[in-house]
Amino acid sequence: xxxxxxxxxxxxxxxxxxxxxxxxxxxxxxxxxxxxxxxxxxxxxxxxxxxxxxxxxxxxxxxxxxxxxxxxxxxxxxxxxxxxxxxxxxxxxxxxxxxxxxxxxxxxxxxxxxxxxxxxxxxxxxxxxxxxxxxxxxxxxxxxxxxxxxxxxxxxxxxxxxxxxxxxxxxxxxxxxxxxxxxxxxxxxxxxxxxxxxxxxxxxxxxxxxxxxxxxxxxxxxxxxxxxxxxxxxxxxxxxxxxxxxxxxxxxxxxxxxxxxxxxxxxxxxxxxxxxxxxxxxxxxxxxxxxxxxxxxxxxxxxxxxxxxxxxxxxxxxxxxxxxxxxxxxxxxxxxxxxxxxxxxxxxxxxxxxxxxxxxxxxxxxxxxxxxxxxxxxxxxxxxxxxxxxxxxxxxxxxxxxxxxxxxxxxxxxxxxxxxxxxxxxxxxxxxxxxxxxxxxxxxxxxxxxxxxxxxx
Amino acid sequence: xxxxxxxxxxxxxxxxxxxxxxxxxxxxxxxxxxxxxxxxxxxxxxxxxxxxxxxxxxxxxxxxxxxxxxxxxxxxxxxxxxxxxxxxxxxxxxxxxxxxxxxxxxxxxxxxxxxxxxxxxxxxxxxxxxxxxxxxxxxxxxxxxxxxxxxxxxxxxxxxxxxxxxxxxxxxxxxxxxxxxxxxxxxxxxxxxxxxxxxxxxxxxxxxxxxxxxxxxxxxxxxxxxxxxxxxxxxxxxxxxxxxxxxxxxxxxxxxxxxxxxxxxxxxxxxxxxxxxxxxxxxxxxxxxxxxxxxxxxxxxxxxxxxxxxxxxxxxxxxxxxxxxxxxxxxxxxxxxxxxxxxxxxxxxxxxxxxxxxxxxxxxxxxxxxxxxxxxxxxxxxxxxxxxxxxxxxxxxxxxxxxxxxxxxxxxxxxxxxxxxxxxxxxxxxxxxxxxxxxxxxxxxxxxxxxxxxxxx
Numbered sequence: 058x059x060x061x062x063x064x065x066x067x068x069x070x071x072x073x074x075x076x077x078x079x080x081x082x083x084x085x086x087x088x089x090x091x092x093x094x095x096x097x098x099x100x101x102x103x104x105x106x107x108x109x110x111x112x113x114x115x116x117x118x119x120x121x122x123x124x125x126x127x128x129x130x131x132x133x134x135x136x137x138x139x140x141x142x143x144x145x146x147x148x149x150x151x152x153x154x155x156x157x158x159x160x161x162x163x164x165x166x167x168x169x170x171x172x173x174x175x176x177x178x179x180x181x182x183x184x185x186x187x188x189x190x191x192x193x194x195x196x197x198x199x200x201x202x203x204x205x206x207x208x209x210x211x212x213x214x215x216x217x218x219x220x221x222x223x224x225x226x227x228x229x230x231x232x233x234x235x236x237x238x239x240x241x242x243x244x245x246x247x248x249x250x251x252x253x254x255x256x257x258x259x260x261x262x263x264x265x266x267x268x269x270x271x272x273x274x275x276x277x278x279x280x281x282x283x284x285x286x287x288x289x290x291x292x293x294x295x296x297x298x299x300x301x302x303x304x305x306x307x308x309x310x311x312x313x314x315x316x317x318x319x320x321x322x323x324x325x326x327x328x329x330x331x332x333x334x335x336x337x338x339x340x341x342x343x344x345x346x347x348x349x350x351x352x353x354x355x356x357x358x359x360x361x362x363x364x365x366x367x368x369x370x371x372x373x374x375x376x377x378x379x380x381x382x383x384x385x386x387x388x389x390x391x392x393x394x395x396x397x398x399x400x401x402x403x404x405x406x407x408x409x410x411x412x413x414x415x416x417x418x419x420x421x422x423x424x425x426x427x428x429x430x431x432x433x434x435x436x437x438x439x440x441x442x443x444x445x446x447x448x449x450x451x452x453x454x455x456x457x458x459x460x461x462x463x464x465x466x467x468x469x470x471x472x473x474x475x476x477x478x479x480x481x482x483x484x485x486x487x488x489x490x491x492x493x494x495x496x497x498x499x500x501x502x503x504x505x506x507x508x509x510x511x512x513x514x
Numbered sequence: 515x516x517x518x519x520x521x522x523x524x525x526x527x528x529x530x531x532x533x534x535x536x537x538x539x540x541x542x543x544x545x546x547x548x549x550x551x552x553x554x555x556x557x558x559x560x561x562x563x564x565x566x567x568x569x570x571x572x573x574x575x576x577x578x579x580x581x582x583x584x585x586x587x588x589x590x591x592x593x594x595x596x597x598x599x600x601x602x603x604x605x606x607x608x609x610x611x612x613x614x615x616x617x618x619x620x621x622x623x624x625x626x627x628x629x630x631x632x633x634x635x636x637x638x639x640x641x642x643x644x645x646x647x648x649x650x651x652x653x654x655x656x657x658x659x660x661x662x663x664x665x666x667x668x669x670x671x672x673x674x675x676x677x678x679x680x681x682x683x684x685x686x687x688x689x690x691x692x693x694x695x696x697x698x699x700x701x702x703x704x705x706x707x708x709x710x711x712x713x714x715x716x717x718x719x720x721x722x723x724x725x726x727x728x729x730x731x732x733x734x735x736x737x738x739x740x741x742x743x744x745x746x747x748x749x750x751x752x753x754x755x756x757x758x759x760x761x762x763x764x765x766x767x768x769x770x771x772x773x774x775x776x777x778x779x780x781x782x783x784x785x786x787x788x789x790x791x792x793x794x795x796x797x798x799x800x801x802x803x804x805x806x807x808x809x810x811x812x813x814x815x816x817x818x819x820x821x822x823x824x825x826x827x828x829x830x831x832x833x834x835x836x837x838x839x840x841x842x843x844x845x846x847x848x849x850x851x852x853x854x855x856x857x858x859x860x861x862x863x864x865x866x867x868x869x870x871x872x873x874x875x876x877x878x879x880x881x882x883x884x885x886x887x888x889x890x891x892x893x894x895x896x897x898x899x900x901x902x903x904x905x906x907x908x909x910x911x912x913x914x915x916x917x918x919x920x921x922x923x924x925x926x927x928x929x930x931x932x933x934x935x936x937x938x939x940x941x942x943x944x945x946x947x948x949x950x951x952x953x954x955x956x957x958x959x960x961x962x963x964x965x966x967x968x969x970x971x
Contacts, residue, residue: 088829149831155726214829255731259830268794269612272944273817274712274915277845278756278800278809280793284818284840288748297746297868299735336737337725342870343735352735360730361741362833367820368841372545372671373716373878374606375843375915376819376944383741384825386832388734411754413799421830458731458832487729487833 062195062506066187070499074170076106077183077498078163080145081172087123087146087214096123096210099145103182103208104128110190111198112206120218123210127229130189131203136513138203140232140472141189142462143182143239144212147174148487155489168495175493176480181238182208184479184498188505201513205232209462212239215259215422216461223465234435235466236508238501240478241486243454244325245494248443248504250436251476253313253354253455254463256389256426258399261419262287262406265380273375281413283381284367290416291383293409294402295359299343299352301387303405306357311392313355317453321350324452335482354455357398358388384421388457395423424461425468433473435512442507443477446500458486477504519652519963523644527956531627533563534640534955535620537602538629544580544603544671553580553667556602560639560665561585567647568655569663577675580667584686587646588660593970595660597689597929598646599919600639600696601669604631605944612946625952632950633937638695639665641936641955645962658970662689666919669696672716672879673918680922691892692923693965695958697935698943700911701782702951705900705961707893708933710770710811710912711920713846713883715856718876719744719863722837730832738870740838741824747873748840750866751859752816756800756809758844760862763814768849770812770912778807781909792939811912814855815845841878845914852880881918882925890930892969899964900934903957934961 066073085099086092100117103126107115112128123146131138150160150173158164163172170180185206192200207230209219223230240251266281295301313321328349332341343352352358366381368374389398403418410416431453440451456476466472479501485491523530542556543549557574560583564572569585580603588595607617607630615621620629627637642663649657664687666676680687697708723738752758770778785806789798800809809815823838825831846855860875867873888910897908913933923929936958942948 088831089827148833149825149827151825151827152727213831257731257832259832266795269942269947270609270945271793272915273815273819273843274714274845274913275943276793276810277815277817277914278813279788279798279806281795281797281799282817284821285748285752288745288818289754291742291745292749295742331736336728336733338723338738338870339872340738340870341736342738342868349736353733356735358730358734360734360739360832360834361745361824362730362831363824363826363835364741364821364838365826367818368606368608369820369822369826370546370606370608373841373843374545374670374819374944375714375716375817376605377817378820381821384830386730386830388731411799413795413797415796456731457734458729485726486732487831488727490726 062191063503065194066191066502066506073183073187074495074498077180080179080183081163081174082161084161085146085210086149087211089149096146100124100126100210103145106186107206110186111193112189118222120221122218125219125222126208127206129205130200133200133203133513136202137233138205138231139509139512140230140235141185141204141206142208142235142237143185144178144209145182146210146213147179148213152489157490165495169492170495171490171492173491175491176484177486177491178212178239180493180498181478181501184502184505185238187502188509191506192509201510205230212460215424217422219462220465223469227469230470232470232472234512235472235474237460237463237474237476238478239460240456240476241480241482241484242478243452245481246447246449248447248449248451250439250451250453251456251478252429252431252453254427255457255459256393256395256424256464257386257459258395258423259386259421260399260402261421262290262383262385263380263417264414266414267377267379269379271377273377276377280377282377283414284378286411286414287364287381287383289411290406290409291361298345299358301357301359303401305401306398309392310357310390320453324454326350353457355390357390357393359385361385388459389426391426391428393426395425399423424459425464427464427467429474429476435473435475438511439475439477439508442511443504445507446504477508519648520960522651523648523959523963530640530644531952531955534637537636537640538620538631539618541618542603542667543606544668546606553603557581557583557667560602563643564663567643568650569646575679577678579675582676582679583665584663586662587657590657590660590970593659594690595662595688596966596969597687597692598642598661598663599665599692599694600642601635601666602639603667603670604636605670609946614947622952626949627952628947628949630948632948633941634943634948635669635696637950637955638935638958641959641962642695644959645966648963649966658967662687669917672881674879676919677922680926684926687927689927689929691969692929692931694917694920694931694933695935696917697913697933698937698939698941699935700909702938703904703906705904705906705908707896707908707910708913708935709886709888709910711884712914712916713850713852713881713921714843714916715852715880716843716878717856717859718878719747719840719842720837720874721871723871724834724836726836728834730834733834737834739834740871741821741835743868743871744821744838744840746868747863747866748818755802756815758814758816760858762858763855766849767814767847777910781911783807810914812847814847814850816842818842845916846883848883848885850883852882856880881916882921884921884924886931886933892930892932895968896932896934896965899968900961902964903961934965
């Protein structure tokens with residue numbers, strides 16, 4: 058018997074892609090206050106579509122920040138309930154001048170769709186929506202499982218709203234398994250489940266010296282320079298090999314099991330190819346004695362994202378700025394906690410502060426590291442579904458990034474979380490020219506259709 | 515016999531102040547390309563006034579950048595020729611939100627005139643113009659000396675145009691002495707001549723890591739971070755005590771003579787008052803074993819002015835930037851040269867570069883350090899003029915800043931340079947809320963009138 062849902066999805070592919078483009082045209086940049094209206098517009102766009110395809114109880118759930126979008130269909134008696142999660146907010150598009158086409162005008166090139174949010178995460182969220190639509194259409198308005206779908210607009214800024222909602226209303230999201238589509242495949246054509254994510258703390262480090270900006274000729278040699286102070290603090294936080302120097306920072310770290318490390322070694326990974334095609338730097342960096350995959354999946358890291366303040370225009374201004382800022386984040390791995398990591402960091406920064414300046418740290422957002430258990434039947438259903446579409450065995454990997462909600466689902470809803478994603482390593486998440494490989498958008502939709510059918514079988 | 519020039523100046527004080535306000539309303543920020551038209555407008559404003567008061571041969575002299583403004587009056591036969599210098603360009607006004615009144619809307623408060631350029635240098639340039647006007651008006655259209663007046667619009671960006679002009683056309687600026695009004699008094703009511711200035715090199719230090727911006731979760735632990743690399747380089751350039759670590763940097767440095775150092779010790783300088791009222795930081799910083807005045811006048815320094823690149827918006831962006839920049843300048847003292855200092859710096863930066871990144875240095879502009887000889891008669895004429903107005907003996911100081919043209923006047927025109935300035939230590943040069951103490955504007959004008967009369971006596 059032909060699969061009617063897959064047939065519907067195949068017939069409506071181009072339409073689904075055009076809809077996704079319309080979704081991508083809404084610049085829902087959650088971190089920029091000027092875009093708050095766009096974020097809400099994207100939520101409304103999504104909610105309208107959920108109603109149209111047949112979900113019930115569709116509504117925006119207000120938070121202190123951007124709204125959640127909820128919908129459900131709970132008429133598959135005796136069948137499990139699947140909680141679908143994605144996010145409709147996107148990263149800022151800067152630096153704008155490095156985009157080959159405008160970030161919010163989606164363009165197809167070489168079988169890829171280019172736009173901010175194409176893969177992270179509007180495209181992957183749209184696969185979920187289109188999979189549900191195909192299932193409704195293929196079976197006379199019914200789904201093979203019960204479904205709750207929740208999407209957030211704050212994933213790129215820490216996900217506080219959904220975190221609070223999950224903790225306060227766990228019953229409203231009661232389910233048997235969560236399907237999160239916000240990760241990537243380890244390599245093209247290689248179906249992948251992500252079973253671990255790093256946590257993070259994102260901070261601001263502010264250094265103040267003189268009471269106001271001063272002339273560097275008149276005061277250079279007497280007034281403290283906040284940027285030099287920041288440079289001293291930053292080099293005190295991490296050594297040249299990437300080892301973090303904050304006392305106690307590694308104390309709770311749990312090394313991956315020997316068999317997981319062994320599995321990583323058998324993954325198709327060519328360090329030189331990775332350096333050339335993905336990173337593009339003269340050398341790779343990081344802690345000695347660890348492979349690249351260990352360093353990005355199972356070791357904490359510390360990065361500086363930008364250093365606002367002072368003179369950043371063209372040309373010259375001979376100023377000793379009164380203050381300088383560094384945006385500093387740390388990635389955390391099991392079993393570190395964001396609370397302890399921030400506490401150790403904030404205390405050590407004060408110790409590192411050179412004379413003449415005052416230093417203040419602020420926690421912007423945080424998320425806990427996660428390891429997903431693989432010994433549950435839903436992992437098997439996902440593997441089976443992906444094998445049918447991709448004709449290959451699934452590999453189990455971790456992700457270096459953070460999806461804070463995954464830890465919350467585990468902690469507060471007691472759910473196994475399936476991290477099934479269809480991005481590719483060169484998709485340029487958070488970077489200029491972000492893309493989604495169009496065949497992956499189609500086959501990802503098909504994989505979700507089969508996964509939900511497997512769950513209901 | 516009453517001094518008719520001084521009388522004219524006194525009678526026309528308020529008018530002179532209102533004219534200065536109009537001059538200050540033109541936002542002639544030389545470093546910002548968007549303001550090129552304003553810089554030219556300020557040049558035109560100045561030229562019109564020079565013609566009006568009676569200077570001859572008034573014209574704009576084109577350069578590769580902003581124009582010079584020239585005018586002369588050469589009919590005082592047998593009298594010396596005085597070359598008057600000032601600049602009509604100003605520093606950028608940022609950070610704008612720290613100004614109590616808009617930077618280009620001059621406002622009087624507490625007997626001060628607040629505006630960008632009030633004291634540096636439009637106000638001091640306008641004193642020269644008003645002194646010449648008073649001398650013309652007080653003596654039937656004649657001056658007591660021959661005068662050439664040249665003003666530039668690139669002092670805040672290195673003064674390349676005037677430097678080239680001085681080297682190519684020394685005969686066009688032939689004179690016996692130069693009067694530069696672009697410095698400050700050591701303390702209120704204390705007439706001051708500046709007899710030394712630091713030179714400088716202003717550079718950009720660019721670090722490139724990955725080929726494009728990367729997601730800090732996915733690549734943190736493998737990709738180089740250009741801001742961390744910059745932090746390492748910067749801390750390698752200068753130690754925590756402000757000692758510059760570039761090999762050979764101090765080799766040519768000439769320590770001030772013992773009597774000059776002794777004179778500085780007798781200046782009315784209270785380090786704690788200076789820290790509280792001028793700098794406003796928890797402590798002063800700088801090289802051990804040197805007084806504050808030695809550190810800012812007679813020791814080289816290295817400062818960071820800003821670090822463009824990366825994410826500097828509100829909130830969070832988890833990016834490892836592909837590149838980062840630092841604006842780094844060094845002040846130089848006799849007998850260092852800008853060429854050698856830059857060469858040593860650029861070479862050492864390459865040595866400090868950590869693995870995984872490439873580093874490029876660029877020289878934005880430079881100026882040579884200067885010591886002005888005090889054994890010439892014009893210094894005495896300046897001291898006498900100021901004594902008559904201020905009723906106090908002049909103190910001799912150095913300046914920590916750089917006025918590149920002073921070195922060029924000495925080198926190419928073989929002129930003694932009188933640095934007679936009327937700013938105050940708390941005037942906020944290059945900072946928000948720059949001001950000029952209005953009585954100093956008036957008494958400065960009077961001092962210049964008497965100096966020129968003394969030169970012609």
